[in-house]
């Protein structure tokens with residue numbers, strides 16, 4: 055079972071990789087007409103421009119597929135195949151976790167490898183959910199699958215741990231509550247970085263920047279404001295969950311286990327840092343005088359702190375959480 | 382949310398009055414401090430300031446690693462210490478940041494509390510002139526009722542949907558129906574920020590009035606301890622706690638049970654103890670990892686375990702002493718190191734004088750499961766085949782100098798300066814339980830057996846529950862703040878054209894005051910009218 059899990063993991067990574075290639079194909083061959091049309095659509099939020107100042111961003115810009123029933127071109131096919139592959143990859147990813155859980159006879163959250171794999175799964179699933187509601191966001195798939203391939207690859211390379219039982223310190227209800235909420239919220243934060251980065255690229259492109267990362271914005275059909283709003287909604291959803299997991303359930307468990315609810319162990323320090331940075335993001339976004347681009351950079355900074363917590367802390371520092379140690 | 386910064390200065394017409402410059406400076410600094418931008422900067426500083434706390438070992442987390450850092454970086458370490466690098470979260474600069482942040486928070490939140498209270502007490506403003514310029518707009522539609530009835534029916538629907546609603550007659554014989562919903566957003570936001578404050582205060586008080594101590598407890602009635610400072614291996618009392626304030630209890634461990642997987646991974650631990658609280662009698666109790674023993678004003682947590690060999694030393698005069706010496710585990714298989722020191726031996730019965738050059742110490746490793754090939758590490762953490770590998774030393778142990786040394790190793794200084802000499806062979810001597818080792822001077826060491834020990838952390842934090850309550854309330858407020866949306870809708874009900882139609886014309890506008898994607902749908906539902914002109918909101922009443 056453990057071997058099956060490892061093989062499924064390899065397959066999942068490969069399938070994400072294949073999906074990524076197809077997404078890239080859509081990017082490269084996507085017919086200018088389709089993308090151009092969508093991009094030229096007047097951004098709906100301009101409608102509210104005359105409204106009183108305290109209306110922040112009014113209507114919801116629904117980005118629909120262009121209603122052009124012309125024959126799908128090569129790019130369109132690449133895109134469809136990409137989504138199909140992405141679904142398969144998600145299923146394989148789920149299979150990895152389930153077989154791992156069966157092999158270990160517990161939830162697959164006992165060490166860093168399993169933890170990252172689970173968080174990445176949540177991110178992937180959330181992306182699929184978003185795609186279901188907004189098919190036009192498909193072009194983000196290139197970046198989300200890239201992020202997933204890198205996360206899973208890194209997890210398998212540097213954090214791989216053979217299947218094993220939990221140490222007694224992990225036998226606790228709070229283990230399940232704490233770890234599951236943190237995994238879900240981390241997954242959403244991680245995938246939230248994709249629209250955040252795309253917003254910055256697209257916005258830069260719209261403002262005439264033509265150097266490397268911004269050139270990617272050329273083929274992004276979604277209006278920048280919609281990307282920005284998606285970023286915010288993902289973060290606004292993940293933040294309270296993370297607050298609960300890291301700042302309430304975690305301390306409750308730590309109190310029962312180690313006697314103190316908060317002890318500034320490196321893992322705790324970085325959870326605190328991530329929390330403060332994401333709080334700053336929400337603040338910045340609520341402050342009218344702070345530009346949305348600046349706020350979004352803070353969200354990306356939050357992403358970096360999350361990565362630091364997922365990989366860095368386990369590799370560089372030693373703390374009580376070292377059950378999470380790689381290898 | 383509404384514009385929070387740049388709150389208009391008090392509206393009094395600024396009379397050209399001489400302002401005390403100091404006062405002006407103070408006022409400006411205060412404004413600056415309580416602006417959202419400052420809050421942002423301070424939040425960042427807080428995040429950045431926390432980073433060294435994960436990079437440098439922290440005294441509060443692991444004292445030993447701090448001393449290791451001193452050994453590894455002898456030049457750098459004093460500087461790090463001077464800058465508070467080993468106690469980041471207790472350092473003055475870290476405190477400066479969060480105190481400023483919280484001052485800013487109070488300065489920011491109090492006026493908002495006042496504004497919100499006012500908003501709660503007032504009614505939504507009447508409809509703006511041009512509803513079509515609002516983000517949501519429903520073109521005029523007609524209704525058969527007269528304006529008063531139509532306005533009343535609209536208001537009823539809105540109130541049922543928990544909108545705060547106000548109906549105002551207009552000069553043209555029509556009515557303005559103004560409604561607002563989502564006040565809980567701001568309430569939640571305020572609750573969140575006040576809860577943060579409560580958490581900070583709670584943490585502070587917990588630090589002042591809490592205490593903790595660590596104690597290594599060996600099984601057996603002869604090894605119990607009572608809750609006094611001197612009985613702890615190390616302890617820390619909050620600044621407002623006296624040694625006399627510790628709650629009275631005594632404890633002895635009757636049994637310690639550990640089970641392991643075949644790989645040696647621990648499966649479960651259980652400490653069985655007898656506790657006497659206050660002037661009561663000893664009562665049995667059990668506790669384990671993750672499930673502490675909760676006493677009155679003290680919680681006992683199991684944080685580690687190991688073995689204590691029992692050693693009987695019989696000196697050359699035939700006098701014997703028994704010691705139970707905990708050996709500290711160094712790996713997952715419980716290979717443990719330790720020392721047994723016998724300073725008061727070899728006392729000449731004639732002179733009754735202790736010869737400080739004839740003290741005896743043994744140092745070495747304990748293996749709960751020694752392997753037959755005689756390797757120096759344990760192969761399993763349970764005591765399946767206990768083995769001791771010891772070296773014997775004789776001379777001055779250096780215990781009398783009053784220098785604080787480790788109780789788990791011999792004084793290296795005494796060995797280097799030749800005061801303490803190794804008197805056993807090159808290789809450590811192997812002992813199994815029941816075996817006796819006779820030294821060169823005829824004295825004997827018997828390995829009597831082993832006992833288990835548990836490392837306990839005993840703590841009390843009086844504000845733990847307050848902090849938890851603060852955190853939970855804060856989370857509640859945060860969710861309200863993030864997921865409730867503040868929005869306004871207006872209906873303008875005007876009499877229909879023509880003298881005797883008696884009907885009314887209704888126009889509607891809507892304004893989401895925060896980013897609210899669902900508003901268009903809500904607005905559409907509110908303004909939907911049946912073809913036969915039923916009251917709006919009628920249509921969806923039947924639908925779930």
Ligand code: HEM
Nearest residue numbers: 333336340382385415416417420482485486489570862863
């Ligand atoms: C201890 C530090 C602080 C933390 C962790 C914190 C956290 C947060 C978070 C997470 C939000 C988002 C909730 C929402 O969007 O409604 C928020 C909102 C807000 N905070 Fe803070 N805050 C802190 C200090 C401050 C300070 C010092 C101020 C005032 C200068 C302030 C003013 C505000 C305001 C006005 C909002 C409302 C944003 C909105 O309009 O939605 N906060 N805060």
